[in-house]
Amino acid sequence: xxxxxxxxxxxxxxxxxxxxxxxxxxxxxxxxxxxxxxxxxxxxxxxxxxxxxxxxxxxxxxxxxxxxxxxxxxxxxxxxxxxxxxxxxxxxxxxxxxxxxxxxxxxxxxxxxxxxxxxxxxxx
Amino acid sequence: xxxxxxxxxxxxxxxxxxxxxxxxxxxxxxxxxxxxxxxxxxxxxxxxxxxxxxxxxxxxxxxxxxxxxxxxxxxxxxxxxxxxxxxxxxxxxxxxxxxxxxxxxxxxxxxxxxxxxxxxxxxxxxxxxxxxxxxxxxxxxxxxxxxxxxxxxxxxxxxxxxxxxxxxxxxxxxxxxxxxxxxxxxxxxxxxxxxxxxxxxxxxxxxxxxxxxxxxxxxxxxxxxxxxxxxxxxxxxxxxxxxxxxxxxxxxxxxxxxxxxxxxxxxxxxxxxxxxxxxxxxxxxxxxxxxxxxxxxxxxxxxxxxxxxxxxxxxxxxxxxxxxxxxxxxxxxxxxxxxxxxxxxxxxxxxxxxxxxxxxxxxxxxxxxxxxxxxxxxxxxxxxxxxxxxxxxxxxxxxxxxxxxxxxxxxxxxxxxxxxxxxxxxxxxxxxxxxxxxxxxxxxxxxxxxxxxxxxxxxxxxxxxxxxxxxxxxxxxxxxxxxxxxxxxxxxxxxxxxxxxxxxxxxxxxxxxxxxxxxxxxxxxxxxxxxxxxxxxxxxxxxxxxxxxxxxxxxxxxxxxxxxxxxxxxxxxxxxxxxxxxxxxxxxxxxxxxxxxxxxxxxxxxxxxxxxxxxxxxxxxxxxxxxxxxxxxxxxxxxxxxxxxxxxxxxxxxxxxxxxxxxxxxxxxxxxxxxxxxxxxxxxxxxxxxxxxxxxxxxxxxxxxxxxxxxxxxxxx
Numbered sequence: 001x002x003x004x005x006x007x008x009x010x011x012x013x014x015x016x017x018x019x020x021x022x023x024x025x026x027x028x029x030x031x032x033x034x035x036x037x038x039x040x041x042x043x044x045x046x047x048x049x050x051x052x053x054x055x056x057x058x059x060x061x062x063x064x065x066x067x068x069x070x071x072x073x074x075x076x077x078x079x080x081x082x083x084x085x086x087x088x089x090x091x092x093x094x095x096x097x098x099x100x101x102x103x104x105x106x107x108x109x110x111x112x113x114x115x116x117x118x119x120x121x122x123x124x
Numbered sequence: 125x126x127x128x129x130x131x132x133x134x135x136x137x138x139x140x141x142x143x144x145x146x147x148x149x150x151x152x153x154x155x156x157x158x159x160x161x162x163x164x165x166x167x168x169x170x171x172x173x174x175x176x177x178x179x180x181x182x183x184x185x186x187x188x189x190x191x192x193x194x195x196x197x198x199x200x201x202x203x204x205x206x207x208x209x210x211x212x213x214x215x216x217x218x219x220x221x222x223x224x225x226x227x228x229x230x231x232x233x234x235x236x237x238x239x240x241x242x243x244x245x246x247x248x249x250x251x252x253x254x255x256x257x258x259x260x261x262x263x264x265x266x267x268x269x270x271x272x273x274x275x276x277x278x279x280x281x282x283x284x285x286x287x288x289x290x291x292x293x294x295x296x297x298x299x300x301x302x303x304x305x306x307x308x309x310x311x312x313x314x315x316x317x318x319x320x321x322x323x324x325x326x327x328x329x330x331x332x333x334x335x336x337x338x339x340x341x342x343x344x345x346x347x348x349x350x351x352x353x354x355x356x357x358x359x360x361x362x363x364x365x366x367x368x369x370x371x372x373x374x375x376x377x378x379x380x381x382x383x384x385x386x387x388x389x390x391x392x393x394x395x396x397x398x399x400x401x402x403x404x405x406x407x408x409x410x411x412x413x414x415x416x417x418x419x420x421x422x423x424x425x426x427x428x429x430x431x432x433x434x435x436x437x438x439x440x441x442x443x444x445x446x447x448x449x450x451x452x453x454x455x456x457x458x459x460x461x462x463x464x465x466x467x468x469x470x471x472x473x474x475x476x477x478x479x480x481x482x483x484x485x486x487x488x489x490x491x492x493x494x495x496x497x498x499x500x501x502x503x504x505x506x507x508x509x510x511x512x513x514x515x516x517x518x519x520x521x522x523x524x525x526x527x528x529x530x531x532x533x534x535x536x537x538x539x540x541x542x543x544x545x546x547x548x549x550x551x552x553x554x555x556x557x558x559x560x561x562x563x564x565x566x567x568x569x570x571x572x573x574x575x576x577x578x579x580x581x582x583x584x585x586x587x588x589x590x591x592x593x594x595x596x597x598x599x600x601x602x603x604x605x606x607x608x609x610x611x612x613x614x615x616x617x618x619x620x621x622x623x624x625x626x627x628x629x630x631x632x633x634x635x636x637x638x639x640x641x642x643x644x645x646x647x648x649x650x651x652x653x654x655x656x657x658x659x660x661x662x663x664x665x666x667x668x669x670x671x672x673x674x675x676x677x678x679x680x681x682x683x684x685x686x687x688x689x690x691x692x693x694x695x696x697x698x699x700x701x702x703x704x705x706x707x708x709x710x711x712x713x714x715x716x717x718x719x720x721x722x723x724x725x726x727x728x729x730x731x732x733x734x735x736x737x738x739x740x741x742x743x744x745x746x747x748x749x750x751x752x753x754x755x756x757x758x759x760x761x762x763x764x765x766x767x768x769x770x771x772x773x774x775x776x777x778x779x780x781x782x783x784x785x786x787x788x789x790x791x792x793x794x795x796x797x798x799x800x801x802x803x804x805x806x807x808x809x810x811x812x813x814x815x816x817x818x819x820x821x822x823x824x825x826x827x828x829x830x831x832x833x834x835x836x837x838x839x840x841x
Contacts, residue, residue, distance in 0.1 A: 014608050014611075014612075016608065016609060016611070016612030016640070016644050016647070017608075017611060017612060017615070019612070019640065020612045020615040020616045020619065020637070020640060020644075021615055023615075023616075023619045023633070023637060024615050024616075024618055024619040024622070027619050027622040027623060027626075083611075085607040085608050085611070105607070106607045106608065106610065106611035107607060107610040107611040107613065107614040107615075108611070108614065109614065109618070110614075110615070110618035110619075110622075
């Protein structure tokens with residue numbers, strides 16, 4: 001068990017993701033918080049404590065990449081792992097190019113997620 | 125093995141834009157209508173320049189009805205204004221003086237700029253050309269080509285109909301003018317004679333002074349004795365000849381009548397006096413100033429109550445103007461004959477009973493018949509056998525209606541080739557409205573027919589592409605809908621496993637995550653049920669389908685990709701294949717999906733030949749089978765069983781939906797879809813479905829076996 005729990009925040013408009021992913025993250029040994037929109041995350045107290053952000057790309061309101069830009073503007077350098085339900089082969093390279101740690105297509109395996117988190121938090 | 129979904133979004137967007145462009149062009153298709161043709165063409169050019177990002181679009185229309193050629197041009201703003209003729213000159217400098225020989229595609233310098241040119245001829249016999257230019261080296265891409273071809277077809281159709289309309293107008297005007305001239309002249313003259321004669325005869329009854337009679341008549345008139353001597357003349361006669369009555373008594377010796385007409389006048393006069401019958405003669409009389417004018421001379425006897433001839437009355441009507449008009453008419457008729465014989469159209473006339481009496485030289489040359497052979501009903505030997513009864517029926521209807529009418533039919537040219545013509549007949553009526561003659565014009569519409577057909581084919585292709593495209597859209601949307609709950613299932617199940625594997629196991633947590641797994645799985649099934657309902661709403665249309673024909677269309681849609689991927693395609697479409705009962709579009713979606721799978725699979729190989737064989741044949745127990753064989757990397761036996769499961773894929777990006785949907789379509793057709801590894805490389809996917817119980821075989825069995833070489837898809841020798 002880690003000494004200080006790293007906080008992983010999940011931002012996704014899909015309820016089943018918000019429900020299931022934090023439990024898995026806790027099983028991995030991270031602290032987890034879920035938010036249903038970019039706006040909710042930006043206004044929350046967890047913004048400053050988040051060590052890694054798992055971020056859905058397509059959401060109503062502010063999209064994932066828009067949130068990424070907003071965070072950069074606010075100088076919050078949080079490593080981001082994007083997740084998406086649009087299995088487009090051009091998406092992942094584009095996201096990596098824009099500074100994401102990884103981009104996972106839904107559904108993704110727990111090991112793929114764990115790899116990405118390790119990379120994110122190691123890089124932090 | 126691979127399954128398609130990637131890139132659907134982007135490609136669909138392109139296709140939709142392209143379909144939209146084609147629709148816009150078709151909506152702007154010129155009609156060739158009177159006075160608006162060039163405006164319509166300008167509008168279309170303007171649109172093409174914007175839509176296809178052209179530097180310029182130039183059109184030249186030549187027409188055979190005698191008007192000069194006209195040129196139009198539209199340019200991109202970067203080119204600025206340039207007059208059509210200027211650009212025409214520049215193009216001729218670069219591409220050659222004879223625009224009919226311009227190469228369809230080349231890159232050259234125009235006005236000092238390196239430009240890619242693409243030209244399309246508007247008609248097989250040099251009716252015009254459409255030339256477009258772009259600075260881009262890859263111009264025109266395939267879709268630009270298709271857009272421009274559709275536009276050129278539209279122009280071609282409009283040009284032909286514009287020309288045809290003007291040919292009709294020319295003929296109609298000439299016929300009307302000639303008819304009017306003839307009617308007016310003879311009418312006037314007849315009325316005048318009747319009126320004068322009535323006046324004279326009414327005076328005669330009173331047997332009064334001769335001079336009184338002659339002075340009462342406004343036209344030149346002479347009274348002769350029963351023996352034929354001039355007795356009295358009226359003032360108009362004296363004024364005209366400038367001679368006294370005494371001199372006029374010797375009219376035959378004083379050049380009053382033109383020497384050339386004198387003999388015929390004297391003999392007509394003698395015959396009348398001997399027989400006592402009225403006479404008529406046309407002769408030239410010398411006016412006082414020495415000028416001869418034509419007169420119509422009408423002499424008739426005046427009798428006493430016993431019936432004896434007492435005097436002759438000779439009316440002289442000045443017909444100089446009529447004669448001149450007649451001469452003019454004759455020369456205009458000669459002109460008309462010239463026009464009619466040199467018109468590049470088949471001109472004819474027929475009697476009221478429909479039998480033909482006249483054909484212009486062009487007609488006779490065209491069908492290779494003499495006038496004698498073509499007359500009456502002889503011309504029908506040149507009409508295509510299949511069109512003859514329809515044409516005869518239409519001709520009968522036109523005659524019954526006594527109104528202008530038209531009908532299309534094929535005519536045999538002297539060399540034996542048949543071309544489509546529009547037969548058009550216009551009635552010429554007398555005053556009572558009875559048809560006295562039919563005038564007809566047959567116009568060659570072969571080019572128009574071809575252009576129309578090409579246009580129809582293009583439209584059908586576009587419509588079909590749009591329908592088959594929805595397969596890709598559907599696949600993408602299913603993939604997205606399903607991946608959401610699927611993501612929950614995977615995550616929950618992973619969590620559940622981890623909770624159970626912990627020491628001690630977290631049983632309540634595992635139970636909760638397992639419960640969520642089931643819930644998400646149910647959610648996924650609900651989505652599938654919804655999608656299935658969506659499918660079912662568009663209930664498959666069951667019709668007899670020719671699988672060979674359906675396959676050819678799919679192959680045509682895939683030609684671009686086949687060429688790009690360098691695939692050697694062979695088709696072995698079985699002759700006399702029974703029709704199947706089913707939904708043509710759905711079956712084509714399956715075929716397209718299998719073709720795309722095979723292409724995707726072969727993308728993985730680089731050094732071996734890429735070969736695809738599409739085969740149709742009769743299967744066992746009244747089934748029809750279609751197989752698509754590829755030379756891709758293939759798959760192992762374990763994979764075969766899972767291939768058709770939804771979401772199963774060996775392709776890194778695919779979602780595995782295409783094959784499972786394909787299989788459900790085939791199962792809906794009471795058929796089977798399966799895959800077998802080849803002996804050598806690759807896989808063969810096959811489906812078989814029951815043949816149509818009506819047991820009709822495919823109608824089009826031309827090219828039953830062959831390879832596609834026409835579009836750069838070439839078969840290895």
